Amino acid sequence: RRPKNFPPGPPAWPVLGNLLYLISKDPLKNLEKLRQSYGNVYSLFLGSRPVVVINGLKMMKEAMVTKGPHFAGRPQDLLMNRLTQWKGVILADYNSAWREHRRFDLMTLKIFGLGKKSMEDQIHEELHHTIKILDQSAGKTLSPQVMFHNITSNVIFKFLFGTRYEYDDENKVRIQRLLRLTKVINKPWMMIYDFIPKVRSVMEPNKKVLKMIEAFQSFSVSRVNEHKKSRIPGEPRDFIDCYLEELDKKNDASSFSEEQLISQLFDLYLAGTDTTANTLRTAFLYLMNHPQIQERCQQEIDQVLEGKDRVTFEDRHNMPYMQAVIHEVQRVANTVPLSAFHCTTRDTELLGYSIPKGTMIIQNMMSVLKEEGQWKFPHDFNPENFLNEQGEFVKPEAFMPFSAGPRMCIGESLASMELFLIVVTLLRKYKFIWPQDAGEPDYTMVFAGSLTPKPYNMKIESRSPQ
Ligand code: HEM
Numbered sequence: 001r002r003p004k005n006f007p008p009g010p011p012a013w014p015v016l017g018n019l020l021y022l023i024s025k026d027p028l029k030n031l032e033k034l035r036q037s038y039g040n041v042y043s044l045f046l047g048s049r050p051v052v053v054i055n056g057l058k059m060m061k062e063a064m065v066t067k068g069p070h071f072a073g074r075p076q077d078l079l080m081n082r083l084t085q086w087k088g089v090i091l092a093d094y095n096s097a098w099r100e101h102r103r104f105d106l107m108t109l110k111i112f113g114l115g116k117k118s119m120e121d122q123i124h125e126e127l128h129h130t131i132k133i134l135d136q137s138a139g140k141t142l143s144p145q146v147m148f149h150n151i152t153s154n155v156i157f158k159f160l161f162g163t164r165y166e167y168d169d170e171n172k173v174r175i176q177r178l179l180r181l182t183k184v185i186n187k188p189w190m191m192i193y194d195f196i197p198k199v200r201s202v203m204e205p206n207k208k209v210l211k212m213i214e215a216f217q218s219f220s221v222s223r224v225n226e227h228k229k230s231r232i233p234g235e236p237r238d239f240i241d242c243y244l245e246e247l248d249k250k251n252d253a254s255s256f257s258e259e260q261l262i263s264q265l266f267d268l269y270l271a272g273t274d275t276t277a278n279t280l281r282t283a284f285l286y287l288m289n290h291p292q293i294q295e296r297c298q299q300e301i302d303q304v305l306e307g308k309d310r311v312t313f314e315d316r317h318n319m320p321y322m323q324a325v326i327h328e329v330q331r332v333a334n335t336v337p338l339s340a341f342h343c344t345t346r347d348t349e350l351l352g353y354s355i356p357k358g359t360m361i362i363q364n365m366m367s368v369l370k371e372e373g374q375w376k377f378p379h380d381f382n383p384e385n386f387l388n389e390q391g392e393f394v395k396p397e398a399f400m401p402f403s404a405g406p407r408m409c410i411g412e413s414l415a416s417m418e419l420f421l422i423v424v425t426l427l428r429k430y431k432f433i434w435p436q437d438a439g440e441p442d443y444t445m446v447f448a449g450s451l452t453p454k455p456y457n458m459k460i461e462s463r464s465p466q
Contacts (some may be wrong), residue, residue, distance in 0.1 A: 002043060005354040007052055009043035010034065017045025019195055023188035027447060028337055031055075031364045040367070041351045047195035051360045054350070055367035057374055057398045063350055063361070064342075064405035069094065072406040073343035075360050078194045083213055088263035090271060094345050094406070097255035101264060104256075106410050108242045113159055113414065120313055122158050123421045126151045129167065134430060138462045141435050144284060145455055148277040148422075149176065155418060156272035160265050161223050162238035171219075178216045178270065181209065187448075213266070220265045224258065239265070268411075275335050276415045278452040282333035282445075283326070283423055285453045286381050288434040289441045293383065294427065297322050298463070301428045311424045313417050319424070320393035324386035326419050327393075330401045331369050332381050332443075335450050339363040339403045363403065374398035433459040 002009070012018050021030040021044060031053060034042055040056040054063050063071045072094040075081070081091055089105060092098035113119025130151055134142075146167075153176055154164040165172030192199055227240045236242045243261045250256050287294045304318045305311055316323055342361035349355065370378045374396060375385050388394050402409035409415075426432075434441060435457050445451040 002050060003354070003356055006050060007041045007043040007351070007353040007355070008038050009045075010038070012045040015047065015196060015198070017047050017049070017195070019046050019191060022046065023191050028364075028366055031362075032366065035364065035367055039351075041353055044362075046191070046360070047197070049195055049360060051362055052350070052355055053362045053364055055364045056371055057368050057400075059351060060363060060368050060400065061397075061404065064363070064403060064407075067348060067350070068405035070344055070346055070348040071342050071361055073345040073358075074407075075341055075343045078341075079190060083209060084263060084266070085259070087260055088267040089410075090267045090340055093343070097260070100255050101260065102410060104243070104246060105264065105268065108239055109159070109410065109414060112236075112239065112242065119155075119159065119414065119417060120421065122164075123151075123155055123418055124310060124425075126154050126164070127422060127425050131425075131429065133167075134426075134460060135462070138430070138460055141457045141459045143455060143457050144281060148280040149273065151422060152276040152280070152418060153269075153273045156269055156414075158238070160239045160268060162227075162240065175216065175219060175269075176273075178212050178266075181212050181270065216266055216269070217262050220262045224261060239268070271409075272411050272414065274450055274452075275411070276418050278450055279330055279333045279335050279415070279419060280422060281453050281456075282335075283329040283419070284432055284458060285441065285443070285456060286329060286332070287325075287427070288432045288458055290381065291433075293325060294432065297325055297423075297427050298431075301424055305424075305428065311421060311428070313420060315424070316420050320387065320391060321383065322420070322424060323393040324383035326416075326423055327386045327395065327399060328381060328383045330419070331375075331385065331399060333401070333451065334366050334369050334445070335401060335452075336403075336409075337365050337447065337451050338449075339365055340407070342407065365401065365403075368398050368400055371398055429463060431461045431463055433461065435459045 010018055010021075013020075021027060021034065024030065034044070034053070035055045040054070040059045042053055042055075044051050044053060054060055074091050074093055076086065076093055078091075084091060086092070089098060089101045092101070113122070130147060133147070150167050153172075157175070158164045165175070189203075193203055224240055224244075227244060231237070231241045231244060233245065233248065236245055240261070243256070243264065246256050247258070247261075287297070300319050300321045301311075304315055339362075342363065344355055344357050344359045344361065346357045347354070348357075368374070372378050375398065376382070377385055386393055386395065386399075402412040402415075438457060441456070442454055444454065446454060
């Protein structure tokens with residue numbers, strides 16, 4: 001039964017509650033239909049657990065920003081909490097250990113990569129390797145599936161561990177296996193395990209999941225040990241060195257520890273690879289099938305970069321159309337459609353409804369990214385959504401693929417830099433063509449925690465040297 005004055009929602013089945021809405025074929029469509037019936041703040045039962053779903057810009061801002069701290073917790077009793085031993089930053093509850101680590105991660109990203117040129121150089125280095133492969137494929141058709149993962153995986157990997165891997169390196173292949181984790185943990189069985197306590201007592205967590213986590217952890221431990229031997233205090237080379245410096249300063253009250261370091265590496269690698277790679281795959285799917293948009297990007301790129309060796313992140317200020325296209329891609333990609341589950345940290349209210357402390361919260365990101373009234377063309381792919389009448393780039397408030405408030409994604413700047421540099425560099429060098437024999441493009445996204453386009457091929461042609 002719903003708690004007193006709780007948001008309304010559909011009737012619940014015994015045992016399963018409304019779980020079928022989330023584990024059926026198209027959970028996002030189901031959530032959208034429920035919004036139409038019950039409004040922007042409604043509730044569901046996952047098993048017997050009441051959950052509130054938040055929709056639309058107004059409610060999202062009120063919950064995540066105005067009342068940010070009330071909604072900034074994370075559920076602590078899911079299988080992934082247990083498997084990651086309640087450490088790391090993504091699943092950590094709203095407490096001082098989370099706060100200290102979030103601040104540290106953000107600061108390290110800034111001083112290490114984004115404040116200086118190093119992250120930009122690293123992205124270009126990775127692109128250099130990709131271009132070698134693409135040059136060999138000019139005039140042919142290739143699958144970009146692995147290619148974008150290789151770039152984003154190596155960029156974050158170098159930031160964390162200080163090295164990159166060759167694309168065919170066995171270790172790299174082994175490390176990248178961790179990325180399958182997001183797909184595995186978003187399978188229906190995991191939700192059933194999390195929300196039906198009776199099932200929990202008879203079903204052991206999938207061994208595959210544990211193996212993937214343990215493999216990454218033991219790899220990370222060996223890297224940390226190597227770093228301890230080779231580092232020069234005061235001259236950090238990467239995230240691990242920075243963290244080890246923090247451990248040197250550690251006092252009794254500090255939440256920093258080697259176990260936390262391993263968990264940070266795990267979280268940042270996992271959060272920073274698939275998300276950006278899937279957005280890139282969406283970008284090229286749309287660019288190939290909107291050739292006039294691709295050409296207009298190329299005209300702007302050629303004009304702004306004329307005589308320049310390579311693009312810099314600063315160049316974005318002179319490329320309003322390119323910026324609009326990349327933001328429009330992120331809007332339609334809706335890469336992390338349910339964000340990460342939140343949890344209320346105290347009794348609170350939303351839209352006049354009472355929401356007790358400890359209630360799980362789901363953000364329906366599509367309800368903002370495609371909200372009617374917020375966008376000129378909410379349901380189309382159209383860069384005009386981000387351009388004003390003067391053709392200048394503008395970012396509407398409803399652009400929140402990284403969420404908002406205290407738990408907002410910490411990788412926004414890195415992801416934005418990667419998307420801009422990668423898309424611009426590749427469009428400058430190549431024309432991307434939807435293969436003639438590929439049939440009609442299918443824009444349906446596959447949901448597995450994050451959203452990703454179905455596999456597709458692309459044909460590339462070299463453009464004349466710019
Ligand atoms: C296009 C790429 C990306 C998208 C769309 C994205 C989106 C998101 C979203 C929606 C959340 C949940 C926010 C919330 O709970 O309210 C999140 C959290 C997070 N993201 Fe990203 N992300 C991207 C790239 C990255 C990258 C590159 C990194 C690594 C540096 C990263 C690291 C994180 C972390 C650590 C969190 C947890 C923050 C916390 O709980 O305090 N993300 N991201």
